[in-house]
Amino acid sequence: MSDELNDLQQITHEYRKSLAAYEARTGRAPQTVEHRGSGEEREKFAKMDADLDAVEMRAQLAATQARLAKLESQPTLESRASKPAVAGSPNDPDSAAYAFRWLRASVHGDHAELRALSLSSSNAGIPTDMERRIINRLREANIMRQISVVSNVDSKRTITVENALPTTNLISEANTVTASDPSFSTAISIVPYKYATRVTMSQEFIEDAIGNNGIGSALDYVADKCALSIALKTEEAFTVGTGSSQPEGVARNGSGITAAVDLGGSALTTATADNILDVAYSVSPAYRNSPRFRYLISDAMLRHIRKLKNTVTTSGQLEYIWTPGTSTVNQAVGGLPATIFGFPYSVGQYVVGSGTTNGDVFLMAGDFNYFEIFDRTGITSMVDPYSNSSTHSTNLIFYTRTDSHIMLPEAFRTMTC
Numbered sequence: 001m002s003d004e005l006n007d008l009q010q011i012t013h014e015y016r017k018s019l020a021a022y023e024a025r026t027g028r029a030p031q032t033v034e035h036r037g038s039g040e041e042r043e044k045f046a047k048m049d050a051d052l053d054a055v056e057m058r059a060q061l062a063a064t065q066a067r068l069a070k071l072e073s074q075p076t077l078e079s080r081a082s083k084p085a086v087a088g089s090p091n092d093p094d095s096a097a098y099a100f101r102w103l104r105a106s107v108h109g110d111h112a113e114l115r116a117l118s119l120s121s122s123n124a125g126i127p128t129d130m131e132r133r134i135i136n137r138l139r140e141a142n143i144m145r146q147i148s149v150v151s152n153v154d155s156k157r158t159i160t161v162e163n164a165l166p167t168t169n170l171i172s173e174a175n176t177v178t179a180s181d182p183s184f185s186t187a188i189s190i191v192p193y194k195y196a197t198r199v200t201m202s203q204e205f206i207e208d209a210i211g212n213n214g215i216g217s218a219l220d221y222v223a224d225k226c227a228l229s230i231a232l233k234t235e236e237a238f239t240v241g242t243g244s245s246q247p248e249g250v251a252r253n254g255s256g257i258t259a260a261v262d263l264g265g266s267a268l269t270t271a272t273a274d275n276i277l278d279v280a281y282s283v284s285p286a287y288r289n290s291p292r293f294r295y296l297i298s299d300a301m302l303r304h305i306r307k308l309k310n311t312v313t314t315s316g317q318l319e320y321i322w323t324p325g326t327s328t329v330n331q332a333v334g335g336l337p338a339t340i341f342g343f344p345y346s347v348g349q350y351v352v353g354s355g356t357t358n359g360d361v362f363l364m365a366g367d368f369n370y371f372e373i374f375d376r377t378g379i380t381s382m383v384d385p386y387s388n389s390s391t392h393s394t395n396l397i398f399y400t401r402t403d404s405h406i407m408l409p410e411a412f413r414t415m416t417c
Helices: 004-024 030-036 039-073 096-108 111-117 128-141 144-145 203-211 216-238 273-283 298-307
Strands: 149-152 155-164 183-190 193-202 259-262 293-297 343-349 361-367 371-375 378-384 395-407 413-416
Touching: 004 039, 030 039, 030 111, 111 216, 144 216, 144 273, 144 371, 149 203, 193 216, 203 343, 203 395, 216 395, 259 361, 273 293, 273 361, 298 343, 361 371
Parallel strands: 149 371, 259 413, 293 343
Antiparallel strands: 155 183, 193 395, 293 361, 361 413, 371 395, 378 395
């Protein structure tokens, strides 16, 4: 550093000397030399500026090299950060060995082991295979997740929905184009709501699962119970949830969706084939032609629809309003047809199927691209070996956070009581 310091002092001294000479010769302020000095003076000061920059760069480089040398001379410490798990190793959540460690730690209440297994700062990570089972069964048991758009969100948020397109006009040559903008009138707030379920496993159950190498079957059992419980509760909310302190249901009473057919307080058995057709064709073709367009009905409505027949036929005989498919690929369980009037349908467990409450939705049709489910988290777990310690049992608590909203009511039409 001493060489750079000497060079810096020498250039600075010369710089000041030259500025003083310029001021004495011209009577002007030193800072005017860049604009009003002679060509020789400007060239001289430019060279000194370049020399100063070079010295400063050398000084910075020397200081950096000194710091690096000091760091290299210090002893190396091994990082405590977790290392990526080797596939198949006991630290790999996909492995059976990880599942074995997870169950064994739950049996013995080994919190040090659970922390080592943890995929987050507070909870023991579920073995990946078990999480996959839960998510798969969640989808299998939840019709709304199968037919709707499912998105992941990282926080609460507000989504603005467009309600009008820009105006397009037919104009003649050289005429003015009228400006217009799309308009946005609806703001949808996404607030993930928490759904939790708890499974209590006895000490004997866990020990038998471990002792007999039955980890897969034990996790299957727990995953089935948890997935079914969470799926049914969220399915109810996605179908008839009020939207107040819970997700908004697509087939709820008072959803704001236009009723194409109102039965006037009568039971669903009074619905005619024409009524059911009217619901589908009251939806705009822009939505009706979507691959996600379908009927959503209750089991009671399906039973009623299967009994309905057309009044005008080409064969001279009454025909049912549905026709069997040509293959079993798109048919429902038991060989039932997959379409009503050519449109697919889904049976929702929580769609209203009885009663005469005005406004209850018996049937709806629409483009389910515009009903969206928002998941904040996947399946998260917590192990509690203490609450039921007197019965020698361990609680496994699973939860998920989710919300749902009708994004565009115009894409749907309903048949109401």
